[in-house]
Amino acid sequence: MGLLGFLGGKKGGGTPKYAQKALLGMLDEAKKTAAIPFTPYEETRVAPVNSTITGGISTINSAPAAGASAINAAIDLAKQKASYSPLQITAPTMTAATMNASSIAPVQGIFGATVAPVADVSGVDRSLVGQVGADTFLDYDMGAYMNPYLQNVVGSVMDNLAFQREQQRGVDNARAVQAGAFGGSRQAVVDAQTNDMFNRTLGTTVSDLYNRGYDTASGLIMQDANRKLSADQTNQGADVSLLGMDQEAKARNQAAAQAAALAEAGYSQDAAKTNQSVLFNTGARNAEMEQAAAAANMAAANAASQGNAASGLEALKVNQAAGLTANQQGVTAAGLLGDFGADQSRIKLDAGTAAVQAGSLTQSIQQKMEDEKYLEFLRKIGHPAAQLGILQSATGQLVQTETRPTQGLFEVEAMRLKNDGMAMDNAGKFMGMLGGCWVAREVYGADNPEWLRVRAWLFSTAPAWFRDLYLRHGERFAAWIADKPVLKFLIRQLMNRVGH
Structure with a gap:
């Protein structure tokens, strides 16, 4: 009716x-x-990025530089220790005493053997130690980290929102047909409101997804930078350790060669003394006794000289080992200083990340307030x-x-x-x-x-x-x-x- x-x-x-x-x-x-008349909504619909978020991003960008000074100091210290030259050991020359017979023509003299020093232990080749360099946030391609997120997440969300808008338009058109208003101004107003709501929802959603994508990409970049820095430091430590062990092996070989040369010289000296004693047995008794005394004195002098030379050589070896130990401790200190620099960068990165999270929470609260104002506006005009x-x-x-x-x-x-x-x-x-x-x-x-x-x-x-x-x-x-x-x-x- x-x-x-x-x-x-x-x-x-x-x-x-x-x-x-x-x-x-x-x-x-x-x-x-x-x-x-239609009343447009003129207030803010999307909450802006606040200063806490931008400050946190700035802190993240400056994180690599926070520990750069400590890391560079560690590199300089490692270079200094790598150029260390250990104390050189030179074997002393021992001269045997000369024995002359009083009544017999002297036999062939006995001369102490000369022990040639072994090759010196060369210093560490610095080019064999790997270099450690701290990357910055700008050294990485942000797009390579964000593109998969944008393709797999943002694109899918935009397609879903577009599909929902088309569904709503279908419903609006069906209502317009039922009301006999299809193609009229009322349908145009409803369609405009649907499109406006879609655009606002799309802007809010995409903005939030872009913020999350940027946070995720930044975290992945800093993780890669930290892993690269840690790997470089580990490799450098391995290089220094291997060079230290090589230096120690050379020093031990040098000491062993020096001892062998001294022992061989002693054996030759003993053989010469024995041959000379046999030749003097055909001389007179007095000459024999004098010769025996001279030989004994000569043996004592040679033994004292050899003992002094051995003591001096041992002292040099001890001093050389102490210098190598001190140098190794300096290398260890350089590694600890590098770790300290890395910790400084990591602390600043964590602070920046926390600031971005806090700013995002504040932005989310502000966005909810903007949404509530918009809903109140819709209730008012409706x-x-x-x-x-x-x-x-x-x-x-x-x-x-x-x-x-x-x-x-x-x-x-x-x-x-x-x-x-x-x-x-x-x-x-x-x-x-x-x-x-x-x-x-x-x-x-x-x-x-x-x-x-x-x-x-x-x-x-x-x-x-x-x-x-x-x-x-x-x-x-x-x-x-x-x-x-x-x-x-x-x-x-x-x-x-x-x-x-």
């Missing part, structure tokens, strides 16, 4: 004057609501339409009650509730009829009069069990399907078949 039928245009029936006045008043209010819906509901209920051919709706419903023995328990459901049809309004839209037809069927010819179920759960069910356009489309197809 159209508006003219409700106002008395249909033969055999009519609407009381006060109901006609209510309907015309409702029509005037609808015209006023439709004349309200208030006239909501009030009009209440007026339409009340006017439709009044007309439905006045045009029923039997008892008034309120009397029939009250009698049914009383007969069921549930008048007190179901009073809330009965009062819910004044609004009613939450699902129909959600499916058709508050501005589509089709929901009034469904409500008239609900309170007239609908089965009693369905009416009870609807009044008990309809409001919660309508709220649940609000964001499910496919389900609302299927329910609308079912409601199109009732109330005709």
